[in-house]
Amino acid sequence: MNRRRINQILAYFYVPVFFSLIGAVIVLVALLPFWTLLSTTASVLLKDEAPTFAASLRVIYSDPGPNDVNVPADPDSSSNGQAISLSDVQWPVFGDLYGELSCEAAGIDAPVYFGDSSEILRAGLGTYIGSFIPGYGKPILISGHDTTYFLPLQYVVKGDVFTFKTSYAVYEYEVTDVKVLKYNDASAFDLGTDQEQLILYTCYPFDKIVGTKTDRLFIYAERISGPDLT
């Protein structure tokens, strides 16, 4: 049996192996961006109970409930005259679940964390740690993925009301503006201001799947109820 014949026989083994490996690598790389989605879906289907997405994150939030003294009885009431001492507030640190944001009109209801790492954004909405929390009188910059918690953000319009529940009080914010801007647009927000403004954003457009999304949908809302932190 000559050398060429041996090579031909061996080719029946290593060519399929080679192509199988190449195929596996292609499938692996192609699925990598969707791995979290796939594994989460699998875990949801296989588990008997609801999965915990944020096992490594700390929870300091507890729903104040409708009878809490700081929950506004009248949604249109002003925050004037109400105040909570900072000593009564457990200030969040990076990774803390400290609130819940909802908007009935748009169908948004999501947990809010302090910090906006990729781990946090998988678990809920993230607050940029260079911004603040409700009631402090300074900007609140919150992000969420456009395929999960902030998918309904596209339905938000001026005048919609967001309810921001924290352990210490419930706040309401009315949407005043909706903009689509570049991700690096310097005019999108000013974190140095002493005016409380809820700024929500997510990637835009929503139906773009392939390619980097350089636009962001920004929602701006002003506080209409809830106590000051002093």
Add this chain to the structure above:
Amino acid sequence: MVILTIAVVSAFSFPVFAAGISVDEQQILDHLDSQGAAYDVTTTRTFSRYRNMIENWLLANDISTQRCTAISACIDTVANRYSAALASKGLASTDYPGLKAALSNSEMINLATGMVRGIAPAFATVNIKLTEQMVAQDSIFSIEATLFDTGANAEGVLGASIGGAGGTTVIGTLDEPIKQTGFDVNSTVVVCAGLTALLVLCAAVIRKQGLLSASEVE
């Protein structure tokens, strides 16, 4: 300027619940403001971001008077390094735009990397671990530094992550405020295209060598 603010963001520890900002803690903010004013950076967006991080950290923690003093020293350490960087380019301390114009991107990266590594020992004295990472986004390279509060008894912690795992807590990060909040599959497309090209190349080689047509040839 970025590094100047890192120092303050980083220089806190003992995560216990605090009631607002104490007099000592306010002095830290005042010291930062005065140093920022000296270098004419208080109106920059970066300064606002990191000053807010500091304020948040002060609101969440009680800092002893002794530690506040050490933190102020860290601020001075960073300010001195920043001042030296300006001087090396023949610029005045208030010429922040001048520094940006005088340095190329690679020089800016080198400066940032050097400063981050240079001030890390000062942070260690106040139980702060500082890590830096080169980040590329949209063809723009930057340094992202992350600051971990290691607490009083957690020296040498390596497994730092969010939420305080390994006894650490993230204090501040030098990333941009606006995050990627949607799919980015560009890299996948590029890699798949590359692998497809490789596949075609392999097929061409196999065809040229006749490896799959041996029996027919025979």
